[in-house]
Amino acid sequence: xxxxxxxxxxxxxxxxxxxxxxxxxxxxxxxxxxxxxxxxxxxxxxxxxxxxxxxxxxxxxxxxxxxxxxxxxxxxxxxxxxxxxxxxxxxxxxxxxxxxxxxxxxxxxxxxxxxxxxxxxxxxxxxxxxxxxxxxxxxxxxxxxxxxxxxxxxxxxxxxxxxxxxxxxxxxxxxxxxxxxxxxxxxxxxxxxxxxxxxxxxxxxxxxxxxxxxxxxxxxxxxxxxxxxxxxxxxxxxxxxxxxxxxxxxx
Amino acid sequence: xxxxxxxxxxxxxxxxxxxxxxxxxxxxxxxxxxxxxxxxxxxxxxxxxxxxxxxxxxxxxxxxxxxxxxxxxxxxxxxxxxxxxxxxxxxxxxxxxxxxxxxxxxxxxxxxxxxxxxxxxxxxxxxxxxxxxxxxxxxxxxxxxxxxxxxxxxxxxxxxxxxxxxxxxxxxxxxxxxxxxxxxxxxxxxxxxxxxxxxxxxxxxxxxxxxxxxxxxxxxxxxxxxxxxxxxxxxxxxxxxxxxxxxxxxxx
Numbered sequence: 001x002x003x004x005x006x007x008x009x010x011x012x013x014x015x016x017x018x019x020x021x022x023x024x025x026x027x028x029x030x031x032x033x034x035x036x037x038x039x040x041x042x043x044x045x046x047x048x049x050x051x052x053x054x055x056x057x058x059x060x061x062x063x064x065x066x067x068x069x070x071x072x073x074x075x076x077x078x079x080x081x082x083x084x085x086x087x088x089x090x091x092x093x094x095x096x097x098x099x100x101x102x103x104x105x106x107x108x109x110x111x112x113x114x115x116x117x118x119x120x121x122x123x124x125x126x127x128x129x130x131x132x133x134x135x136x137x138x139x140x141x142x143x144x145x146x147x148x149x150x151x152x153x154x155x156x157x158x159x160x161x162x163x164x165x166x167x168x169x170x171x172x173x174x175x176x177x178x179x180x181x182x183x184x185x186x187x188x189x190x191x192x193x194x195x196x197x198x199x200x201x202x203x204x205x206x207x208x209x210x211x212x213x214x215x216x217x218x219x220x221x222x223x224x225x226x227x228x229x230x231x232x233x234x235x236x237x238x239x240x241x242x243x244x245x246x247x248x249x250x251x
Numbered sequence: 252x253x254x255x256x257x258x259x260x261x262x263x264x265x266x267x268x269x270x271x272x273x274x275x276x277x278x279x280x281x282x283x284x285x286x287x288x289x290x291x292x293x294x295x296x297x298x299x300x301x302x303x304x305x306x307x308x309x310x311x312x313x314x315x316x317x318x319x320x321x322x323x324x325x326x327x328x329x330x331x332x333x334x335x336x337x338x339x340x341x342x343x344x345x346x347x348x349x350x351x352x353x354x355x356x357x358x359x360x361x362x363x364x365x366x367x368x369x370x371x372x373x374x375x376x377x378x379x380x381x382x383x384x385x386x387x388x389x390x391x392x393x394x395x396x397x398x399x400x401x402x403x404x405x406x407x408x409x410x411x412x413x414x415x416x417x418x419x420x421x422x423x424x425x426x427x428x429x430x431x432x433x434x435x436x437x438x439x440x441x442x443x444x445x446x447x448x449x450x451x452x453x454x455x456x457x458x459x460x461x462x463x464x465x466x467x468x469x470x471x472x473x474x475x476x477x478x479x480x481x482x483x484x485x486x487x488x489x490x491x492x493x494x495x496x497x498x499x500x501x502x503x
Contacts, residue, residue: 197391
């Protein structure tokens with residue numbers, strides 16, 4: 001076969017164009033930490049979504065201490081968590097409220113469901129009837145079996161709001177157990193409490209969901225500890241590490 | 252004979268005169284003594300907020316001041332005309348709170364029980380004023396303690412007559428007490444919530460009234476969490492048997 005010079009030039013140009021395209025694509029892949037720059041939508045879908053819920057807000061103050069209210073404390077902690085976790089590009093952090101406004105439990109869970117969240121954390125600071133009570137507590141929703149109404153089919157019962165969390169309970173407990181281990185390492189004298197209860201805010205969540213009480217705000221000793229919590233606090237650091245471990249992201 | 256009559260009449264008059272004189276001099280002391288004894292009787296009866304004639308011994312469950320558990324508190328509650336009236340007195344005693352060290356209250360003292368009535372199928376309705384949620388300290392654990400204290404105190408004393416308890420706030424069925432714990436679903440009674448001094452058997456066949464909303468009359472053998480046999484936490488330990496969705500695989 002004979003090739004004239006014009007044809008061979010065309011073939012060379014096509015091959016070099018393809019080669020340069022491959023090079024550019026490879027370079028963009030390398031600098032974007034595994035995600036292509038060319039397809040931004042795919043990148044967005046590949047991100048994990050974490051919804052953090054600062055409890056209470058607006059007129060609803062939540063539990064009250066002498067110098068601290070639950071709504072301000074939970075908002076502060078949620079902001080710290082967002083700042084720390086947002087540094088990881090693979091996680092998108094959404095807050096249920098970014099101002100001091102009142103939301104119902106269903107609205108908060110609804111935000112997590114609407115965003116197709118992979119994890120939902122509700123941040124609280126509880127009160128106690130007992131004066132000396134202290135330390136953080138982790139709650140996971142207990143399985144819900146709402147009573148069947150007259151004429152209601154079994155399938156309709158299974159789609160009830162209250163049963164949303166049932167499927168995700170195992171993973172919620174897995175996250176909780178990991179978090180408890182980390183919390184126990186911080187304060188070796190006081191073991192972190194863990195309970196399964198039908199909590200309104202968790203039962204409709206269609207993803208692993210936890211209620212984290214950072215301490216007992218009504219106890220003066222614990223209130224003083226909660227007041228001093230900053231961004232580098234070991235409890236906040238533990239939550240961040242557990243979130244990374246849950247999503248299998250290396251630091 | 253006449254002498255005898257005169258002597259008897261004189262002695263009778265002397266007795267009457269001395270009684271009158273004693274009455275005049277020590278009467279105020281006697282009246283104050285009588286008032287005091289009546290007062291103590293009233294205070295004993297007023298523990299339940301009602302002045303019924305009969306009283307009965309009941310076991311109330313208040314919080315412990317040392318641990319996060321409920322402890323048994325023996326109390327004398329006035330007996331009502333019927334069981335519903337007696338339960339009203341019992342709930343009022345819970346609102347009034349415990350006396351003595353070692354116990355903490357489990358309900359806000361401002362709480363008012365507006366009405367109480369028994370519906371069909373052994374359902375007991377307790378209608379509280381809004382102050383129960385407004386004055387509640389808040390938080391999941393505090394709510395759990397309140398609900399369990401109420402449910403245990405009623406079920407321990409009237410368990411055979413009541414299958415379910417439904418809480419109303421200002422006449423409306425309450426979703427939560429203070430915004431956290433759902434009362435529409437079944438509320439699990441925690442075994443470790445009760446102190447070692449008085450552990451309630453949670454076997455449904457022995458003690459059916461263990462949930463506040465539904466499942467009180469459940470006769471199936473299920474765990475307190477509502478799952479058959481194995482607890483959820485135990486199933487968590489087998490990591491290999493969990494599929495990506497999160498539900499445990501069924502073994503053939």
